[in-house]
Amino acid sequence: MEAVSVAPRVLSFPVLNEITKGFSNDMKVGAGSYGNVYKGQHADGKMIAVKVLHYIPGLDDEQFQKEYRNLANLQHENIVRLIGYCHETFGEFIDYKGEKILAQTIKRALCFEYMQNGSLDSYISDESSGHDWSTRYAIIKGICQGLKYLHEELVPPMWHLDLKPGNILLDENMVPKIADFGLSRLFGGEQTHI
Template sequence: MSIMDNVTGPPKAMPLHLLEEITDGFSEGRKLGGGTYGDVYLGVHKDGEKIAVKVLKNALNLDDKQFEKEYHNIASLHHKNIVRLIGYCNETQREFITHDERTVLAEKTKRMLCFEYMHNGSLDKFISDESNGHNWLTRYAIIKGISEGLEYLHEKLNPPMYHLDLKPANVLLDENMSPKIADFGLSRLVGGDKTHFTENRIGTHGYIPPEHIDAGAISTKSDVYSFGVVIIKIMAGRDGYLRSAEMSSQQFINLVHTDWMNRIRATPVGMYSIQVRRCIEIALSCVETDRDKRPSIGLVVTGLNKTESRSHVLDPLRSQPSLPTSQLCPCITTDHKMLDILKEKLISYQLRITDSRSMEHLVTITTACDPEVGTTSKSEPVRPRIKIIRDYEEGLRMTISMDAHSTKPW
């Protein structure tokens, strides 16, 4: 029987001997990572399927009732941006140990949580990989996915759940680079959107809001603060948060915005300009010192959704097939005005396009072709320089000049 047979149903009990077998006895070679609350190992079933096995440290001192509560908290979570719990292990064994220079037989409880395996590792690794530095759409999708996962925890659950240790190392990426929030070792269920207090400071330095450092206060705004730091690091690198403290908010916004515009210069940057700026504005609002000035995660998601509708960012991989490439120049929708285009024959077609949110749009595509060339496979289309003027809802007018064939620069 496959270890993943029950993947769509409730998590199931997994025997310790099976977990030892698929992790090579929890060998160092199978270790994926570790933290305060336990180490994580890669488990590979004989059929090739993989899971992540988190071995909880004995220092947790959880009794069976506490473990059962924590397990049920995690098992109740069902969201595309929350890592899925597949199974658990809670077994007590008798082992010989040394105590006061004597060998005695003692009972030892071993507890483990088994999760779906994330093929692309943690967001922390992704941020550190310089080769990923120019991919804005991937980074935006990660920001959006984390926000939707937090929205589920804060606003869709009753009572809401706090994460309390949100950081890049606790955001995992699947084979499609979709983010999933992980490691709820510090999570706790609370009643209502209230502020609670704890004597023990929890979380990771650099992601903890000031009210928790000063007074031990925790609320949904604690996670919002941590999320703001995560966004800044996604957009400005590991040292981004420190840099943000060295200048005014507007200076930092302009710095990050300019940096990203330079990175994606080869694309129609106007499509992403407002989205980039808005994301860094949201990040800075999330890390406000006064928690009452931070937005709820629901408002953050709404703000991100608005950037998508205003930027009209379409996913080219989901577009329907169009005309032969020998005839086409880049698509220009009807809400653009074309200026300074070569005075050649213009042809318009209607095309149904699906965007990244699976919404269909019927758009008019205007293309230019050379009437003297024809439509053979050897023909080359006209390669005009196109100037696009775009009026955004914010009242911003932006002019962009771009090469009609970005793969063949002028």
């Protein structure tokens, strides 16, 4: 079943700051090479995951745009859905060699549907993790369907390049969703993947 296509919406940094309680450690649910992920809770109780990208000189806008483009059009029940983004620049006075200067601070974040059951790696640490065979089979099948969508149904196809249990997230019904496309690549017809 395909997900309903909804364009990601712009979310302001102050709103993201508020719903993550100031990006507090209590709301932190993960960290990766490109950013930290926080749980955000709107006033109506709706939860989202907010990935705040790290400052990487020279790569910030490039990585942000790449990940946004890779995620914005992915519409499949086994792919984590991008629901919003933030890209804002603030002026801030800082000390520099004993003087106050106005510096630009850029805030970038990608917002995703929140996966209540975390990542698959927390469920494969022992033999059964308390789930029956039909649940485990549904997880395997969902991952395969997500990969089939990326490799065969998407034009041009996309290769994840960092697929691991930590990048498979599980929603409240244990439906698997492939996440973290920071290293993914789009391949046209003239390119091959080794």
